[in-house]
Amino acid sequence: MNRVAVVTGAARGIGAATVRGLAAAGWAVVAVDRASDDPRLAYPMGSEGQLHAVVASALAVTTGTMTASAGSDRIVAHVADTTDEEALGAAVALAEDRFGGLDAMVAVAGVIAGGVPLWEMPGDQLGAVLGVDLGGPITAARVGIPGLLRRPAPRQGRFLAVASAAATGGMPGLAAYGAAKAGVAGLVRGLAVDLADTGVTANAVSPGSTATAMLDESARLYGLEDTRPFADQQPIKRLLTPEEVAAALVWLAGVDSGALTGAVIPVDGGLSL
Ligand SMILES: NC(=O)c1ccc[n+]([C@@H]2O[C@H](COP(=O)([O-])OP(=O)(O)OC[C@H]3O[C@@H](n4cnc5c(N)ncnc54)[C@H](O)[C@@H]3O)[C@@H](O)[C@H]2O)c1
Numbered sequence: 315m316n317r318v319a320v321v322t323g324a325a326r327g328i329g330a331a332t333v334r335g336l337a338a339a340g341w342a343v344v345a346v347d348r349a350s351d352d353p354r355l356a357y358p359m360g361s362e363g364q365l366h367a368v369v370a371s372a373l374a375v376t377t378g379t380m381t382a383s384a385g386s387d388r389i390v391a392h393v394a395d396t397t398d399e400e401a402l403g404a405a406v407a408l409a410e411d412r413f414g415g416l417d418a419m420v421a422v423a424g425v426i427a428g429g430v431p432l433w434e435m436p437g438d439q440l441g442a443v444l445g446v447d448l449g450g451p452i453t454a455a456r457v458g459i460p461g462l463l464r465r466p467a468p469r470q471g472r473f474l475a476v477a478s479a480a481a482t483g484g485m486p487g488l489a490a491y492g493a494a495k496a497g498v499a500g501l502v503r504g505l506a507v508d509l510a511d512t513g514v515t516a517n518a519v520s521p522g523s524t525a526t527a528m529l530d531e532s533a534r535l536y537g538l539e540d541t542r543p544f545a546d547q548q549p550i551k552r553l554l555t556p557e558e559v560a561a562a563l564v565w566l567a568g569v570d571s572g573a574l575t576g577a578v579i580p581v582d583g584g585l586s587l
Contacts, residue, residue, distance in 0.1 A: 316388075318413040319567060320344045320405050320461075322396045322454060323423030325360025327526035328476060330368040331560035332422055333389065337372035339564055342388045342413040345369055346405045347423070348395045354442040355425055357531040365391045387412070396423045396450035403457040415465050418472040418567040419458025421451040426528050429535030432489040440490050447494035451475040451501055455516075459505070462514045470569045471514030475502060476559075477578055479522050479585045487535060495520075499578045506576030515575035519562050522582025523547065524554040549584030 319336050323329030324345035333345045349362040372389040392408055394401035409416045425446045427439035455473055462471030480488055481495035498518055505516035523529055523544035533541045545553045562581045565571060580586045 316340060316342050316413070317417040317567070318342045318344075318409050318415055319418040319420055320346060320409050320416065320454075320458060321420040321422060322346045322402070322450065323360075323421075323476075324368055324391075325349055325362075325365040326368070327360075327422075327528060328521065328524060328556045328559045328563075329420075329422035330360075330364075331556035332420060332563050333368055334372045334375055335557065335560040335564040336418075336567065337389055338375045339568070340376075341418075341567075342409075343372065344390055344392050344405050344409045344412075345372070346392045346394050346396065346402065349393045352425065352442055352446075354438040355427055357527070357534070359425075360527075362391075362393065365393070396421065397445050397453055399453050399457055402453055406457050406461040410461060410464070416458065416461035417465065417470065418474060419454050419462060420472075420563060420567060421454035421458075421475040422563075423450050424476060424478075424528070426488075426491055426531055426535070428489070428491055429487040429537075431487065435490060443490045444494050447491060448497040448501075451498050455501065455505055459509070459514065463512060467513060469513035470572060471512070472567045472571070473502070473505060473509075473514065473516040474563055474566055475516075475518045476563075477518045477520040479520055479580065479582050481520055481578065482586055502578065503576040509575070515572065517566050517571070517574055517576070518578045519559060519566070519581045520578055520586070521559045522554055522580070522585035524556055524559055526556055529553070547585065548582065549587060552583070554581070554583055
């Protein structure tokens with residue numbers, strides 16, 4: 315049986331790499347992104363064009379050709395804001411209607427803002443960080459887990475979220491982001507206990523500095539010319555690629571990870587050591 319995933323934040327970065335990684339592993343995927351800018355934030359979000367390009371590249375991986383083959387629909391795009399329960403619920407419904415069920419809900423979408431102490435952060439940016447980075451995974455759990463549980467037992471369902479090294483280590487000017495990401499760690503621990511012996515697990519990965527548009531924005535927030543200082547900070551002395559973080563998510567989504575639940579796995583080049 316083909317496994318089926320919903321992945322949020324799919325237009326670029328770690329989410330896009332996760333869609334491609336799952337496609338290569340034979341999954342059917344609903345690739346979700348808001349695909350429009352967030353007026354509360356100072357940097358662009360992924361676009362609808364990028365989301366469709368990710369779907370096309372994932373289909374190419376699936377079919378082994380450079381272009382999507384006609385009639386192949388195993389990877390589909392769905393525009394939704396991950397904080398909108400109805401819109402994200404429609405992505406779950408699409409997975410179930412089109413592909414017959416849901417095996418993994420993968421909450422990757424996230425945003426960054428800050429660069430100043432919390433008490434100086436504009437309220438709308440604070441709302442965006444807490445709403446998207448913590449509220450998004452909570453919404454994904456609320457609409458995704460019932461879908462995972464609709465698979466008949468014995469099942470191998472996976473709820474996955476992306477936290478951050480900022481969940482455990484204090485980072486200057488990122489108190490709100492760190493609070494949201496620490497909340498994600500608490501979320502998967504609580505879900506793991508609630509899910510108990512259902513066959514559905516809940517886990518998170520905590521990436522270190524990964525070469526994406528979000529890291530470019532982090533450099534800008536710190537007044538850095540580029541992201542090189544983030545590489546120097548990590549014991550492996552380089553940035554991670556989105557594909558390296560996605561590889562951990564793809565493994566966690568699979569049936570071999572059943573012994574892990576409530577875990578927050580550092581995928582961070584040693585940053586948290
Ligand atoms: N890049 C890093 O160094 C790093 C480090 C630690 C954790 N993370 C986390 O990894 C995840 C992915 O980050 P990335 O670096 O790939 O970022 P990115 O900015 O490159 O991609 C994020 C994607 O999420 C989408 N998105 C944002 N808000 C959304 C919403 N409300 N609804 C739906 N889609 C939304 C954006 O449009 C974008 O396509 C985030 O949760 C981030 O906090 C990233």
